[in-house]
Amino acid sequence: MEIWYHGHSCVQLTRGGHSLIIDPFISGNRLATTKPEDVKAEYVLLTHGHPDHILDTVPIAKSNNATVIATFELATYMSWQGLNTFAMNIGGRASIGFAEIEMIQAFHSSGIVLEEEKKIIYGGMPGGYVIKWDGLTILHSGDTALFSDMKLIGQRHKIDLAFLPIGDVFTMGPDDAALAAEWLGAKAVVPLHFNTFPPIVQDADRFAAGLRDKGIQSQVLQPGEKLTL
Ligand SMILES: Nc1ccn([C@@H]2O[C@H](COP(=O)(O)O)[C@@H](O)[C@H]2O)c(=O)n1
Numbered sequence: 190m191e192i193w194y195h196g197h198s199c200v201q202l203t204r205g206g207h208s209l210i211i212d213p214f215i216s217g218n219r220l221a222t223t224k225p226e227d228v229k230a231e232y233v234l235l236t237h238g239h240p241d242h243i244l245d246t247v248p249i250a251k252s253n254n255a256t257v258i259a260t261f262e263l264a265t266y267m268s269w270q271g272l273n274t275f276a277m278n279i280g281g282r283a284s285i286g287f288a289e290i291e292m293i294q295a296f297h298s299s300g301i302v303l304e305e306e307k308k309i310i311y312g313g314m315p316g317g318y319v320i321k322w323d324g325l326t327i328l329h330s331g332d333t334a335l336f337s338d339m340k341l342i343g344q345r346h347k348i349d350l351a352f353l354p355i356g357d358v359f360t361m362g363p364d365d366a367a368l369a370a371e372w373l374g375a376k377a378v379v380p381l382h383f384n385t386f387p388p389i390v391q392d393a394d395r396f397a398a399g400l401r402d403k404g405i406q407s408q409v410l411q412p413g414e415k416l417t418l
Pocket residue numbers: 239240241242332359360386387388
């Protein structure tokens with residue numbers, strides 16, 4: 190499987206001619222090296238409605254005729270933007286043909302911010318995804334705090350790779366993310382949601398080295414970097 194990190198919490202997974210992207214925030218990220226037009230994907234998975242997770246959903250979904258997967262409320266909002274959508278909710282599983290996905294809980298918030306109207310509309314619950322694809326199990330936690338049911342998720346899934354936020358302030362910081370990696374029983378971790386804005390600057394290399402000391406593989410990806418699993 191090819192993993193393409195577009196920066197912040199945006200990752201694209203590709204295998205066997207199929208591709209999906211999670212939380213497309215590229216055009217608004219000063220650290221990004223790719224462009225929304227570079228993305229070729231059949232599905233856009235959204236973890237929650239904050240702008241730094243959904244910003245490029247409309248152009249990417251429209252140019253690819255892709256289906257947007259999100260909680261019912263966020264999927265409904267995206268359908269009002271003229272997109273194909275598939276609504277899910279926490280605990281639900283679904284097949285997208287080449288992969289099975291499950292929406293898992295996250296402790297965060299999910300308002301959809303309408304800047305011009307100075308309105309925040311309800312975006313449903315925030316979440317994350319467990320993706321089972323050709324024998325690999327990938328977890329993208331979305332934005333979340335540490336929560337003890339991560340142990341339950343780890344009991345139910347043998348996680349090959351977990352994408353976890355480490356930025357602190359809005360999500361878990363590095364210490365809680367390291368504990369999350371242990372509780373999830375993840376074989377490997379790629380950190381997300383750091384360095385994009387001043388409040389979430391972190392030493393990701395130190396986080397990764399700490400995990401490796403505990404026997405968990407970890408690699409820091411730079412925006413635009415690819416990894417093969
Ligand atoms: N310097 C900053 C700090 C934060 N933001 C915005 O805050 C929101 C955080 O949302 P999360 O989903 O990451 O918790 C988000 O809308 C950021 O864009 C910012 O813009 N600049």
